[in-house]
Amino acid sequence: MNESEGIQEEPGGPRPPPPDALLTGCRRLLRPLVRLLMRAGVTFPVLAEHVRTLYVEVALRDFLMDAKARTDSRVSLITGVHRKEIRRLRLHPRDSDPIPPMVTVSSQIIARWLGLPAYTDPAGRPLPLPRAAAAPNRPSFDALVEAVTTDVRPRAVLDDWISQGFVTLDAADMIHLNASAFIPRGGGAEQMFYFARNLHDHIAAAAANVSASGPAPYADRSVHYDELDDAAARRLEQIARDAAQRALLEVNRAAIALLETMPPPGPPSGPPSGSSAEPRRARVNFGIYVYRDAANDQEPRSS
Numbered sequence: 001m002n003e004s005e006g007i008q009e010e011p012g013g014p015r016p017p018p019p020d021a022l023l024t025g026c027r028r029l030l031r032p033l034v035r036l037l038m039r040a041g042v043t044f045p046v047l048a049e050h051v052r053t054l055y056v057e058v059a060l061r062d063f064l065m066d067a068k069a070r071t072d073s074r075v076s077l078i079t080g081v082h083r084k085e086i087r088r089l090r091l092h093p094r095d096s097d098p099i100p101p102m103v104t105v106s107s108q109i110i111a112r113w114l115g116l117p118a119y120t121d122p123a124g125r126p127l128p129l130p131r132a133a134a135a136p137n138r139p140s141f142d143a144l145v146e147a148v149t150t151d152v153r154p155r156a157v158l159d160d161w162i163s164q165g166f167v168t169l170d171a172a173d174m175i176h177l178n179a180s181a182f183i184p185r186g187g188g189a190e191q192m193f194y195f196a197r198n199l200h201d202h203i204a205a206a207a208a209n210v211s212a213s214g215p216a217p218y219a220d221r222s223v224h225y226d227e228l229d230d231a232a233a234r235r236l237e238q239i240a241r242d243a244a245q246r247a248l249l250e251v252n253r254a255a256i257a258l259l260e261t262m263p264p265p266g267p268p269s270g271p272p273s274g275s276s277a278e279p280r281r282a283r284v285n286f287g288i289y290v291y292r293d294a295a296n297d298q299e300p301r302s303s
Contacts, residue, residue, distance in 0.1 A: 014211035029203075053077040056089050106166070109157070110146045113177055114249060115256030119144065124249055128174040129156070141175050201285040231293075237292045244288040251286050 016022065037047060059079050064070045072083040072090075079086075113119050115125050118139045120126055131154070133140035145154040158175065161167045170178050205218035229234065 015213050016207075016211045051096060052081055052085060053089055055081055056086055057094075105152065106150055106157070106161070109145055110166075110177065111252055112147065112256060113144055115253045117253075124253070126177040128176045143286060145272070186199070197286050198285065202287060202289075233292050239292055240290045244290060247288060248286070255284075 022190060056075060060070055063078060064074060067295045075081070075086050076083045081089075096117050113129075114124075119129070127139065129141045129144065131138055131140065132142050141158060142154040145152070145157050151201055158167070162169070162248075166178055168178060170176060175273075202220075206220050209216035209220055225236065
């Protein structure tokens, strides 16, 4: 037991780095986020209230597994948050963040369009699709949508996608996917969902790596070069973008192929009596980032 923090470490479990080293790394990690918050008009007291709430949520969810240990005093000990604030936060918990509909429907449809062999050409590019199949079991836009959801009519999806520029219709009434247009609008709910999820998962993987007592459990690598002139930096950025697109399409195709071989999930009420338990479900997030900066974003030197 670490009495100063009130958190018990399990033998062989994660071993975080020393607090001073961790805080030094966090200063640089948080710098671009603080810039974004300030540009958006989010002041420190507003952020501090959210961080205070998050400390309490994490303590209750990730550290105090035993319900009997979830007292205000215990939470205060491991978070440093005053018991009065903890009582207030418990009386007024935050609502869970909903997943935007675009993420749960459109992204799945487009992933299948880009990942299924029947919907792509030999180079992996999405094929133009008719609205309805000319023959049974032939690719079509309607079949693509209905494979993901039956709650929304394919025509409604098509009209929405045309209005947003995701697809276009040619003179033969074939539907063409504009894959580059499927980028959530700046500041919209969909973009902010991916902003939070992707950075969360990258930090979660990195945190697991620096806390591991053995080999790092997750891949977290980068290729980085400094002192490039502007032309070389822009050329390298484009090479990285092209390589990233190829890698993402390859992983997406593999994921779709794996999904096609999986048994469907069991009913929400659980498996029928006498059958084996439903296999545990998991998620994988494979992300790539490319960053180019005219000036190195380093910690400022003290004067």
